[in-house]
Amino acid sequence: MQDLNEDLDDLFRHAVDKFGLKPVVSKWDELSGRIISIKRPRSLADTIRSKYRKWMMLLALIILLPIAILSLMPVIKGYKTTKSKAQGAALQTEIKKNTNEIANQKTNTEHNPGSKMQELLVKPSEKTFDKPSETSSMKPAMKTVVTAAPEDIDYHKNERLIPEKNLAVLQRIEIGSAFISEAAIKSNPVVQIHSYDLGLEAAYSINTLSLFENGEPLTLHLSHQKNLPLQHLDYPRRQGFYLGLVAGPMLTQVKHQGLKKSGFDFGLLAGYTLNKKFSIETGLFYTKQYYYVTGKYYNEFAGVNYAASLEGSRNAIEMPLTLKYNIICKPAGNFFIAAGISSYVGVSDKILIHVMDSVHIPIPNHFDYGVTSLLPSYINISLGYEYKIGKFANIRIEPYFQIPLNSNTGNSFKTQNSGGSIPVFNSGIHIGISRFIR
Amino acid sequence: MDNITHIIKGCIRQEYKYQKILYERYLGFALKIVFRYMYRYEKAIDVVHDGFVKLFNHFPNFKIGKDEENEKILFAWLKKVMINASIDELRKGQMMPEIGGIPEFVWGITDIHNDADQQVLYKELVTLIVELPPAYRTVFNLYAIDGYSHAEISEMLNIPVGTSKSNLSRARMMLQKNIKELEKVNLCRI
Numbered sequence: 001m002q003d004l005n006e007d008l009d010d011l012f013r014h015a016v017d018k019f020g021l022k023p024v025v026s027k028w029d030e031l032s033g034r035i036i037s038i039k040r041p042r043s044l045a046d047t048i049r050s051k052y053r054k055w056m057m058l059l060a061l062i063i064l065l066p067i068a069i070l071s072l073m074p075v076i077k078g079y080k081t082t083k084s085k086a087q088g089a090a091l092q093t094e095i096k097k098n099t100n101e102i103a104n105q106k107t108n109t110e111h112n113p114g115s116k117m118q119e120l121l122v123k124p125s126e127k128t129f130d131k132p133s134e135t136s137s138m139k140p141a142m143k144t145v146v147t148a149a150p151e152d153i154d155y156h157k158n159e160r161l162i163p164e165k166n167l168a169v170l171q172r173i174e175i176g177s178a179f180i181s182e183a184a185i186k187s188n189p190v191v192q193i194h195s196y197d198l199g200l201e202a203a204y205s206i207n208t209l210s211l212f213e214n215g216e217p218l219t220l221h222l223s224h225q226k227n228l229p230l231q232h233l234d235y236p237r238r239q240g241f242y243l244g245l246v247a248g249p250m251l252t253q254v255k256h257q258g259l260k261k262s263g264f265d266f267g268l269l270a271g272y273t274l275n276k277k278f279s280i281e282t283g284l285f286y287t288k289q290y291y292y293v294t295g296k297y298y299n300e301f302a303g304v305n306y307a308a309s310l311e312g313s314r315n316a317i318e319m320p321l322t323l324k325y326n327i328i329c330k331p332a333g334n335f336f337i338a339a340g341i342s343s344y345v346g347v348s349d350k351i352l353i354h355v356m357d358s359v360h361i362p363i364p365n366h367f368d369y370g371v372t373s374l375l376p377s378y379i380n381i382s383l384g385y386e387y388k389i390g391k392f393a394n395i396r397i398e399p400y401f402q403i404p405l406n407s408n409t410g411n412s413f414k415t416q417n418s419g420g421s422i423p424v425f426n427s428g429i430h431i432g433i434s435r436f437i438r
Numbered sequence: 439m440d441n442i443t444h445i446i447k448g449c450i451r452q453e454y455k456y457q458k459i460l461y462e463r464y465l466g467f468a469l470k471i472v473f474r475y476m477y478r479y480e481k482a483i484d485v486v487h488d489g490f491v492k493l494f495n496h497f498p499n500f501k502i503g504k505d506e507e508n509e510k511i512l513f514a515w516l517k518k519v520m521i522n523a524s525i526d527e528l529r530k531g532q533m534m535p536e537i538g539g540i541p542e543f544v545w546g547i548t549d550i551h552n553d554a555d556q557q558v559l560y561k562e563l564v565t566l567i568v569e570l571p572p573a574y575r576t577v578f579n580l581y582a583i584d585g586y587s588h589a590e591i592s593e594m595l596n597i598p599v600g601t602s603k604s605n606l607s608r609a610r611m612m613l614q615k616n617i618k619e620l621e622k623v624n625l626c627r628i
Contacts, residue, residue, distance in 0.1 A: 005610055009582040012613070015563035016583050018556070020546040021473060024465050024483055028458050031487050035457070035494045 055251070055259065059399075062249065062429050066397050070387050244269035244396070244434030251427050252289040252314070257297055260311065261290035265318065269434060279324040281338070289314040291424055295356065301422055302415035308354040312413060314424075316347040322380055333387040333394070341376035342402060344410030351413060377411035378402035378426065392436040401427035442509045449497045457494050465490075467513075468520045474579050475524035477568050479544040489516075489523035521584060525594060528572055540565055566616045574609035581606050 247266035253259055267285030274280065293310040322340025348370045384398030404411035404423040412421035445463075448456025468486045476482040493516060503511055545561050567575060567583075576595065580586040581602075588606075592599045 008610060008613060008617075012563055012567060012578075013583055015560040016470075016474060016567070019470070019560040019564045020557065021466070021470055022479070022544050022546045024469055024486075026462050026465065027483075027487065028461055031461065031490060032454065032457070034487075034491045 058249070058262075059429070062431070063397065063399075066395065066431055070395065239273055239275065240436050242271050242273065242392075242434050242436045244271070244394075244432050246283065246285070246396075246398075246430045246432030248429045248431050250287060250289060252291045253425050253427075254291050254293045254297070254422055255425070257291075257293045260292040263287065263289040263314075263428075265428065265430075267318070269432060271324070271434070273436075276329060277326050279326075281320070281322045281324055281340075283318075283320055285318040285320070287314070287316050287318050287344075289316070289424070289426065293422065295354070298353070298415070298422075301420060306353075306355050308356045310351060310353050312349055312351045314347060314349045314413075316344045316410060319343045319345065319374075320380055322382075331388070333385060335385050336383075338380070338382045338384070338398070338400075340380045341405075342378040342380050343374050344377045345374060347371045347410040349413050371410050376405055378404055382430070384430070386434075389433075394434050396430070396432050396434060398430040398432075399428070400430060401425070441505070442512065443502070443505050446500060446502060446508055446512060449494065450500055450502070452494070452497065457497075461490055464512075464516055468516060471517055471520045472524050473544075474564065474567055474583065475521070475528065475576060477540070477572075477575075479541070481527070485523050485527045486520065488527070489520045492523065493519050517584070521580070522594075525576065528576060531572075540568060562620055563617075566613055566620070569616075570609055570612060574605050574612065577602050577605040578609035578613070582610075 245266075246269045248264065250263040250265045251259055252263055265285045265287035267283055269281060269283040271279050271281035291312045291314070293312075295307040295309045298307045298310045299305050320340055320342040322338045324336050324338040326334040326336045328335040348368065350368055380400060380402050382398050382400030384396055384400075386394040386396045388394055402411075402425065404425060412423045414421045445456045445460050449460055465486065468489060469482060472485045472489070473479065473482040476485055500515070501511075502508060567578065570578060577591055580591045580594065581588065586594070588599045588602045591597075591602045595602070597605075
């Protein structure tokens with residue numbers, strides 16, 4: 001029985017060994033996706049990801065942190081903004097109604113030439129409504145005037161509430177072909193003008209105002225009222241000087257030599273806005289930079305054979321001059337690009353050369369190097385975002401990089417032996433705040 | 439063609455190129471093992487792929503030996519991985535018997551020195567194994583073909599040793615009976 005079983009097993013073993021199956025089509029591509037630890041040929045993206053992961057995380061943090069802070073600001077202002085938006089919308093509806101009424105009144109006047117000229121009267125004592133949301137209860141004839149006290153009225157950030165007796169702005173207002181003289185306004189202060197245009201980045205005056213002459217309401221003819229031009233209330237400022245404080249991390253690298261340590265810079269920024277799109281900026285920044293060079297690179301460059309690596313640190317004062325262009329202008333802020341040049345003065349390098357273990361001869365492995373030149377050292381290129389945080393102030397985030405120009409001007413360091421100089425590249429992010437000067 | 443030790447070393451380093459070479463070289467071998475257990479050709483291909491995934495994911499644990507031994511070690515390991523993958527798959531199906539026959543297209547010719555009659559014989563014998571109920575088929579394959587002991591089978595299948603022995607005995611009885619029937623059919627054909 002045992003032999004019979006063994007014979008049977010042998011028979012099947014032989015058959016299993018010799019039988020043939022249909023060849024299988026390779027499904028390697030499908031299979032490889034399921035292998036967890038497979039090492040595929042590295043793409044450029046993989047290489048960048050693995051090599052600069054830490055820096056990318058730092059960069060993401062630097063970018064995301066201010067964005068998070070900025071995005072929380074509306075929440076802090078939440079209630080007021082929401083309320084004012086609703087009020088703004090209500091008022092705008094009211095103005096449209098009023099414009100129609102004015103047009104109708106004019107039509108009536110034209111059709112009845114003998115009738116008394118329609119006038120729009122404003123009484124100083126008459127408080128039309130305290131809050132804009134109460135407009136629905138107003139009489140149509142009085143809708144054009146808002147006479148609430150300035151402190152009682154909320155307004156949207158894109159609107160401009162002209163404060164009581166703010167004559168500076170009113171001096172610019174023209175009513176049709178007529179011009180309200182400064183003296184007249186001064187003696188007859190306007191209670192207020194509401195101005196809003198939610199669809200625009202800037203605020204504009206509307207053709208609703210109340211003027212008083214000798215305690216009596218000033219009369220405005222409808223024909224004038226109709227032609228009232230919209231006046232820009234100078235927000236945001238199109239022209240003018242601004243100052244700012246800027247700081248941020250700074251990465252310095254000698255061509256493909258890697259990074260060991262992050263530097264920083266901080267300083268004062270000054271600019272002049274030429275128009276809505278263009279600005280010129282300059283500044284004075286203190287910079288602290290760290291760079292690293294491998295021994296192989298340094299030995300080849302300097303014509304020596306003893307360096308294992310080189311570490312340098314640099315203190316310098318940077319003076320940039322850049323032209324800034326707003327690519328996208330929004331009520332909340334601007335996206336911009338900037339390009340220009342930078343000069344580095346008072347450059348002081350401390351360079352430490354790590355010498356190979358095999359080198360026993362005493363070699364001075366530490367030296368200082370300094371240069372001061374007002375000639376441009378770098379071309380600056382940056383891309384950034386400015387977030388408006390008030391009528392005149394902005395917060396900016398501006399990643400940048402600097403490409404070295406000619407050597408010996410603070411963008412390179414000299415080698416000891418060859419007399420050549422090795423160019424240094426900079427990049428970083430400027431985070432800062434700027435404000436227009438009145 | 440790359441030396442097998444070279445391929446193994448590449449697979450230990452988890453390199454794409456060598457894993458692909460090894461997969462394509464031993465795909466047929468692995469399928470022949472799995473097919474004996476799985477009955478369905480398409481299912482067997484899936485199981486083979488599962489087995490290769492496990493193999494490659496654990497390849498860094500491969501203990502490399504002398505050049506002449508490496509292929510044998512690899513064969514033994516590959517066989518074990520494929521058998522385990524098959525058993526796992528059969529467990530998922532709770533060793534339920536399959537329905538339907540084996541389609542003719544799954545068969546092929548591997549050895550040109552064998553004549554056509556022998557090929558038919560091998561095919562019919564393998565069909566007899568594959569058509570056994572899953573529990574009997576698994577024990578028969580493990581014991582008679584792949585050389586495992588009853589103790590090992592009981593551990594692998596999580597069954598008592600007695601069950602393993604009885605399943606083997608019943609499998610052999612079924613095979614003997616089927617062989618006799620097959621002989622009768624063949625005689626009738628003649």
